[in-house]
Amino acid sequence: MNKKMFVVSRDKKEALELSSQNKNVGYVKENNITFYPDDISIVMKESETLLNDLNSHDIVEICDNGKLYKWYSSKDGDAGIATTPKCNSNCIMCPAFDFERQKNPEMDINDMINFIRLFPKSLYHFTITGGEPTLIGEEHFCKVLKTVSETLPYTEVLLLTNGRSLAKENFFRHIIKILPNNFRVAIPIHGSDAQKHDYIVQSENAFDQTLKGIYNVLKAGIFLELRIVVSKLNKDDITNIAKLIIDKFPEVGIVHFIGLEMRGNCIIYRDDTIISYEEAFKSSAIAIDMLLNAGINVGLYNFPYCMIDRYYWPIAQKSISAYKSKFYEECNECIMKEQCCGLFTTSKAFLKPKVTPIGGKYD
Incomplete structure (x- = not known):
């Protein structure tokens, strides 16, 4: 058949x-x-x-x-669609390989629409991602967004984007006419100025376009999530990024600090990118406090509990998809295992982090 x-x-x-x-x-x-x-x-x-x-x-x-x-899988609950593997950036620490973004096939637009329509209206969360999801083409992207809006009226819908396409005024005006009821946008900031940000994403003018996209999102009253992927490239710039957010985007809904997924470009350029989760957290702690003191919500993605200070456990989230997350044998002794995000399988291969089970004889 x-x-x-x-x-x-x-x-x-x-x-x-x-x-x-x-x-x-x-x-x-x-x-x-x-x-x-x-x-x-x-x-x-x-x-x-x-x-x-x-x-x-x-x-x-x-x-x-x-x-x-x-x-x-209705059991795993990771519902979403990757509209295209293509991206107009080529981030040095991206977990995708450049050849994957350039050569992997994308789903036919009609298959995307049929796929979305198969989800139940009771679905809690749905992610639209890529690559850069808007690069499927403005007409097709709007068709996907409209289908999500009509099919999943009660679902929290998250758009993962680098924000650059959202700087286009005509395109953005089309988007805001068809937004799902419970819509939020997540955009990463990789550096506190154009030189740092554009170097990391390997694309000129990316910083200015990203900031313009962020302004458009906030101006439209859309819930905004900003992300900071912490690596060796920007660990000394994290507090400056926090200052930028506090000064320019105080209305942001939440800022997530993200530990590396060690795959793709990240391992190709590992000497320039990879740091331990402990070092990534320590580099972020002052910035986290700055944001919290400014009244901005903060979360931690991809950071195991045993690799961050106990004071920050309440903002650590179980963020790694089940099929990507692994635990060490020692983790079975940890009283926080059920709440912990664990480690990326690839992180175990390249970083070989040491875990310290919490509770019991290890505490």
Whole structure:
């Protein structure tokens, strides 16, 4: 059969109900899939193990070769779409390789729309990302955003962008006409001035474009999240970035300090980028306090509890996707394991961080 994307149901009554909502549904029972509204059944003997692992509301595609690919796991809950791998920046510490951004295929726009429409209206969170997600083209990006707005009216929608496209006035005016109800934008600032920021993103005028995009977001009353990815490149500039935010963007909703994902460009340029999570935190502590004292919310992404001061535990978040996060054997002794983000698998390979379990005989 031709490739087909569908939402999984383990209950026939539910499957028929979802089908009545104009969704492609696969009712899974044992090693059989019955597709609605087509009412066609197929046997998937070679994929029986995978079928057993499917849960209701997973989104799955049967490829041309008959194999299954899971686009969304309702159990893991990481819902979102990467519109394109392309990016108009080439950040030195980016966890993607440059060849991935340039050569990886992007999903067909019609497949994107069909994919989005398979999610339930009760979905809590949805991320639009890339690459740089706006580079799919202004018309296609607006189509994606409009579909998200119509399909997921109660969902918190996060746009991860470098902000540069949002500096375009005409494009931004189109965007604000179709915003989802609960919409927020996350934009990174990598340096306190154009020289530092543009060097890190390896693109001229990126700093000025990013700041203009930030101004547009705030002016439109959209919830803004600013991100600071802490590396060897900017660790001595972190307090200056915080001053910039306090002076120019005091209305920001939250600032997240982000530990490195050691993959892609980050490992290619590892001598220039990689620092330990402990050093990244210590380089950020004064800036964190500055922002908090200015009344700005702060969060920590990708920092294990044992690598930051205990005073800052309340702002550390479980930020690493389950399929990327790993724990050491010693972590099983830690009383904070369930709340901890753990470590990127790649961080264990390149940094070899030492964990210190909290509680019990290790405390």
